Amino acid sequence: MQPSSEQDRAKWAAGVGAIETYVQDGMKLGLGSGTTSHWFVRALGKAVADGLDVVGVPTSTATRDLAIEGGVPLTTLAEAVRLDLTIDGADEIDHNGAMIKGGGACLLWERIVADASERMVAVVDDSKLVPTLGAFPLPIEVIPYEWESTKRSIARLLDKLGHPAADLMLRTRDGAPVVTDSGNYLIDAHLKSIADPLAIDAQLNWIPGVVENGLFTGIADEMVVGRADGTYDVR
Ligand code: 5RP
DSSP: OOOOSHHHHHHHHHHHHHHHHHOOTTOEEEEOOSHHHHHHHHHHHHHHHTTOOOEEEESSHHHHHHHHHHTOOBOOHHHHOSBSEEEEOOSEEOTTOOEEOOTTSOHHHHHHHHHTBSOEEEEEEGGGBOSSSOSSOEEEEEOSTTHHHHHHHHHHHHHHTTOTTOEEEEOEETTEEOOOTTSOEEEEEEOSOOSOHHHHHHHHTTSTTEEEESEEOSOOSEEEEEOTTSOEEEO
């Protein structure tokens, strides 16, 4: 499968750039989720077919299925214990490497896999680079049990942290809640502009019922930015 749109070509360039720059024989890799990561996983499958010796831990059932289809050998964190590197996409990334993730509903497994990795590299097309996070709604994974109450607690915390008018929406598809790979729901918080991502990241997960939030601060070590002409930058 070849990228056809300009944005897909940029995503593909980021995925290929990450392999060329970082991936080496013998590595244990975290395999990200979302469309950019999927271009990376497809390119990794080709590299494996050409003799690259790596194993991967997928961050979603969709990535697991794609890796199996592409011939990328898989393992688990139970078996691998620590990974050398995770390569994963982002919905937004700022100049400090702080990200919003979870647009593809995989934030919980993504954070677990990144946390088990020595290094995390974000792969993005240049539309994901922002001066300030927050135009993209912040995904928050919550337990389905009494999620409306959890949503009210999130609103109270966001109010305290400078977002009194945050618009919180349960993510739905065809009128039903979107269910994550772990069986949870997602609340998307429309914050518009996040002045202090670290404060929100640090406090959201303390709310009972919140499982994980999509503000990934202090996680990305570097980023590969792809462009539609097939070139990429490492930053
Ligand atoms: C999924 C994610 C993705 O990495 C993020 O949504 C970016 O996706 P895409 O590469 O399709 O723009 O966090 O949970």
